[in-house]
Structure formats: C-alpha cells, structure tokens
Amino acid sequence: MSIEIKVPVLPESVADAVVATWHKKPGEFVKRDENLVDIETDKVVLEVVAPADGVIESILKDKGATVGAQETIALFKAGDASAAAAPAAKVDAPKTETKAAAAPAPAVAASTAEASDVLTPAVRRLVAEHGLDASKIPASGKDGRLTKEDVEAFISGKTAKAAAPAAAAKAAPVAAPAVAVPGSREERRVPMTRLRQRIAERLLSAQQNAAILTTFNDVNMKPVMELRAKYKEQFEKTHGVKLGFMSFFVKAATEALKRYPEVNASIDGNDVVYHGYYDIGVAVSAPRGLVVPVLRDTDRMGLADMEKAIGSYGQKAKDGTLTVEEMTGGTFTISNGGTFGSLFATPIINPPQSAILGMFRTEDRVMAVNGQVVIQPMMYVALSYDHRIIDGRESVGFLKTIKEFIEDPARLLLNV
Incomplete structure (x- = not known):
C-alpha cells in the first residue's frame, strides 16, 4: 500500500512553498527519517523525511513546483532493500544489457544514503546540486563529518582536473584550438529563491x-x-x-x-x-x-x-x-x-x-x-x-x- 508524502504544515504567515531539491529518485532505497526532499518557503527550508524504510514509487511534484500545505508531492512504499529492488528488476527484465549494467547501483545508493545521514542541509544541497557521492569526498569536520568547505574544495579540484580534457575534447573536431574570446559578454539567468x-x-x-x-x-x-x-x-x-x-x-x-x-x-x-x-x-x-x-x-x-x-x-x-x-x-x-x-x-x-x-x-x-x-x-x-x-x-x-x-x-x- 502506497504512503502519501505531503508538504508539512506551513507557518501561518506562509501561503505556499516551492519544491527545492529532491535528494532521492524513484526506486532508490531509503532509510527511515532520511531526507527525501527540501521544501523552500520565503523564510526557511523544510526537510521532508522518509516515514519508514522503503522506496519512492513516484514523484508527483518536480523541482521548482509551487505547492501548498499538506499537498501530496510523492508516493512512497515501505519495505526492505530486497523488496525495493524487485520492481526495478521487473521493469528492466526485457533489457538484459541494461539490467547487467545497473547491478552496482544499489551499493552506490546505499553508500550515498549512509553518508547523507550526517550531512547538514547546506552540505546536502551542495552535494545534490553537483551530483556528487558524499562518501568519496574527504571530510575534515568534527568526528569525520563533511563540511561545506570540504565539498567546495572537492568541486574546485574536480573542475580543475576536468578542465584540460574538456578543452581537448572540444578542440578535437576542429582544426583550430579552442581559445576563449577576449571581451566575451556572457549572461546567466537564475531564478530568484x-x-x-x-x-x-x-x-x-x-x-x-x-x-x-x-x-x-x-x-x-x-x-x-x-x-x-x-x-x-x-x-x-x-x-x-x-x-x-x-x-x-x-x-x-x-x-x-x-x-x-x-x-x-x-x-x-x-x-x-x-x-x-x-x-x-x-x-x-x-x-x-x-x-x-x-x-x-x-x-x-x-x-x-x-x-x-x-x-x-x-x-x-x-x-x-x-x-x-x-x-x-x-x-x-x-x-x-x-x-x-x-x-x-x-x-x-x-x-x-x-x-x-x-x-x-x-x-x-x-x-x-x-x-x-x-x-x-x-x-x-x-x-x-x-x-x-x-x-x-x-x-x-x-x-x-x-x-x-x-x-x-x-x-x-x-x-x-
């Protein structure tokens, strides 16, 4: 039987909210009280946690959707890790190659879930935005906790390492090397929080x-x-x-x-x-x-x-x-x-x-x-x-x- 995941009761002065970040995907096993999604209001970010061990069956409200208090945003099914893996295997059964390639996924998901148990909301959001595996980032915080500075340093190092191969790949199809155009006037449009x-x-x-x-x-x-x-x-x-x-x-x-x-x-x-x-x-x-x-x-x-x-x-x-x-x-x-x-x-x-x-x-x-x-x-x-x-x-x-x-x-x- 499916459990409805709902928006928490909003403060009296808050009319609605926005789905900020989904930390889990449909079919991914999660533990009880693990953060599923961040709901952003004009004052605070509210965390919606898993009601039990299980999986998200479907997401009804994607990132950026405007939602109201007690509105259903996802359907959740309780169960252990083996039960959660069954539906995924059934869906992938006709495609043997895809199924074989996806085999290691539960281990990665489990390690990510374990690492995110001790993450602060700020760190968790940063990890989710850049699609990182928190367990692979060196931690320098108290008791081995991952800090925001650790994630930012990891991202900076990762970007620097990827810069040279990316530039080479971009230059390969053309004769001339990829050179930044001086005086370029780039613009970036980002929605206000x-x-x-x-x-x-x-x-x-x-x-x-x-x-x-x-x-x-x-x-x-x-x-x-x-x-x-x-x-x-x-x-x-x-x-x-x-x-x-x-x-x-x-x-x-x-x-x-x-x-x-x-x-x-x-x-x-x-x-x-x-x-x-x-x-x-x-x-x-x-x-x-x-x-x-x-x-x-x-x-x-x-x-x-x-x-x-x-x-x-x-x-x-x-x-x-x-x-x-x-x-x-x-x-x-x-x-x-x-x-x-x-x-x-x-x-x-x-x-x-x-x-x-x-x-x-x-x-x-x-x-x-x-x-x-x-x-x-x-x-x-x-x-x-x-x-x-x-x-x-x-x-x-x-x-x-x-x-x-x-x-x-x-x-x-x-x-x-």
Whole structure:
C-alpha cells in the first residue's frame, strides 16, 4: 500500500512553498527519517523525511513546483532493500544489457544514503546540486563529518582536473584550438529563491509604505575595546563563549528603547502599538540571503546569554537550520555592515518595525579631545526610522543614548 508524502504544515504567515531539491529518485532505497526532499518557503527550508524504510514509487511534484500545505508531492512504499529492488528488476527484465549494467547501483545508493545521514542541509544541497557521492569526498569536520568547505574544495579540484580534457575534447573536431574570446559578454539567468523574492518584497514595501529618515552619529569604541581586551579571556573561561561587540550594542539598544518607547513601537492601521517587551532582531548574512533571527526579552539577558544566542543563530543561518519561530516577530533590529568592511550606509527598516540600527566598520580617526589631537578607534552608527511615528527628537536622543552607553560601558551596569 502506497504512503502519501505531503508538504508539512506551513507557518501561518506562509501561503505556499516551492519544491527545492529532491535528494532521492524513484526506486532508490531509503532509510527511515532520511531526507527525501527540501521544501523552500520565503523564510526557511523544510526537510521532508522518509516515514519508514522503503522506496519512492513516484514523484508527483518536480523541482521548482509551487505547492501548498499538506499537498501530496510523492508516493512512497515501505519495505526492505530486497523488496525495493524487485520492481526495478521487473521493469528492466526485457533489457538484459541494461539490467547487467545497473547491478552496482544499489551499493552506490546505499553508500550515498549512509553518508547523507550526517550531512547538514547546506552540505546536502551542495552535494545534490553537483551530483556528487558524499562518501568519496574527504571530510575534515568534527568526528569525520563533511563540511561545506570540504565539498567546495572537492568541486574546485574536480573542475580543475576536468578542465584540460574538456578543452581537448572540444578542440578535437576542429582544426583550430579552442581559445576563449577576449571581451566575451556572457549572461546567466537564475531564478530568484523564495527567500530572495520575499526580501525584495519586504524591502520595497518598507520604502513605499513608510516615511523613512536616517540620522547618524559616531561612537568612540576605545572604552569597549579596552574592557573587552581586559576581560575576554576570563569571560570565555567563565561563560564558554567569546565576548564580542554586538552584545554591548544589543544591551545599549535595549536600555535606549526603554527611554524612547516610540522607537520600540509599530503602526497598525490608525493605531500605534507600544510593545512592553524588547525582542531585538540581529541581521545575519546566510548563503540563501539575509535573515533576521530574534533575541527574545533582551532586558532579561546578560552579555553572555546574548553572545551564546548570537553565535548559535549565526551557525544555524550558515547551515540553513533556522526555524520560522526564531525569525518571527521582533520589535527592533540591529544590522552590522561593518563585518563586511562597510564604513557608512543607510539601513532599511524591517516591517512592521519602526526603526533599525546600523553598525559599521571601526577605524582609527584623528579626533579633538579636550583640546588635544588624538587618534581614536571610531565607528559610525545610523538609525533609520519611520517619521510617521518617531520624531527627530526621539531619533536623535535614542542614537545619542547608544553613543553614551558604548563610550561609558559602566553606565550599562549602573543603569544611568
């Protein structure tokens, strides 16, 4: 009896999804809980696993198809490896040569399935896209696990090795050698991912539906840098996590939001909704695009809690394992363009929030301090805000409060 493989229940805010990658083919034996297909929404990639040992009888929705929640995308038949091989043998029986050539296939499929059991979604997708056998790729990760870097290095090496034979084969039918034409104007058309489409829609909507204005300031990072240098080893030894700069800004933003509740509010129709909690999103660049996981109740978190959460979200973003719940909500966002070397920019609000703080690169600049010319490590910061709800007084005061907290970290502890 066939088992229907269905699309998982989608989050409330997600209307449909797209079949991203089929990891198994019809007739290929799979083990229980092995990933069959990735379903991509505009927020996350959902994995659909095998309900039991068996084979996929037929795929009803190919790669790229748009599907809805609980829609049937394949038919699955439970059974052991010997039972799974029987239908394939029956189909190939009239063609003896094809059957003989296909004999080693179950062993290859089994090795691939075994290797994919420990692969992260990001690695699994990369292996599937290039048609690789994961068991043949040298692994350098913990406990012999295969990392994304391992796969990319293998692909690069494979491409380099294949380049010379491919060029020779291409040149064989013609007298002249194959030479790249200087100044060639190649184009490549690639469909936007669901996540990239959603990012584009939200950013365009923010520009069209909000009165966005940006105010700037600069921050002397020397006090925080000295504090971090003094306690970073003891902090890591005590809490098991490194002390970064983002936690200081999250803490400073939380305290500033308490003083300026309009910045923590949002517009709903003709109403202003003032949030009595502080959920701060931290923008993270992932392979699939920009994602914003949310730190909940930051007013109750210490610096160590923040650093652990930020580190965990960063790894999940890289692996593609962030959940919808981890990226839903948020009353304020912080974006750190300085990690990519950006000196100055105007961040775009993340709707329905009313403001976003941008951090940028720290660099030594000549400053006048108490009548003396000194060199200080300075950072530009920017606050983009919705002028419909936040006035200049609140926006400038909010950013000034951030500056004061960072330049005098003791105020964060004394709450003054």
